[in-house]
Amino acid sequence: MTAAAEPIAYRRPRARLGRRALPYLLSLPALLSCVLILIPFAVAVGYSLMRYRLNLPMLRGFIWFDNYRQFLTDPAFWNTVGISLLYTALAVLLELLLGLGIALLLRRPTRLNNFISILLLLPLMTAPALAALMWKLMTNPNFGILSYLVGLAGLTDFRWASAPSTALLTVVLVDIWVYTPFIMILLLAGLRSLPRQPFEAAALDGVPASFVFFRITLPMLMPYIITASLFRMLDAIQQFDIIYAMTQGGPGDRLMVFQVQAYLERFQYTNVGRSAALLMVLWLITNILSNIFIKNWLRLRERAHGHA
16 A cells, blocks of 8 residues: 555545534533423423412422412313413414415515515514504594504594404404515415416416415425415414414403413413413314324325325
């Protein structure tokens, strides 16, 4: 073996070792992120099994599942579950319908449509808490522009978020204004990526537009719809900033969703154990709903590839 070949021979095992270690190095950030997520989660699970009140330090201790058992007979908890699910369903459904309608209108990739789609993304760039404060000013009964407009329509003294009957409608409107562009841009990308051949064949055969939409466009777009709905569901069921900035969960307990209730339990009532238990229930509900969405998405993908 020559002197020139020796360094090369020594470098080959080192290069193979580097190639073997590369996947582990690349997965290290994901592993670190997982650890940083699991540590707070484990702490929250531990707190949820404790009687942990900051104003009563002498009574701290593990009570195991008593916090969860108390939820079963607590009307306030079931009100929180109902309001959270209702808010999520209304927000996601209305945003999906509006986002799909706007995406269909902007389907053709013209300069005007591209410019309009960029303008429609502006609410999404606004912080939700700031958007809620803007709407709170616009719906003020004394000087709000929206109160003035509904007054011109004959709805005098419309209370918006200050009345139990209209509070949910008001915060859902704010959510729609902020997050509809998110669904719109996802569905618009899906529409523009669909293959053209089925639509060209339908146009040549003179197929009605309603048939094309319900039998061709909607089934092909369904994976995108499920993906957009999943992302919005995960965010809407954990909504905090819009509701807290608008009403702080009121009037009364009309908008007492999970995140607001957990926040008040922790910082107003200093009940850390109950707050953590509420968040664990929220995690369980979110996990169940996410699995339902993902299973449907996988089933549609298998059907699209001809395996179902």
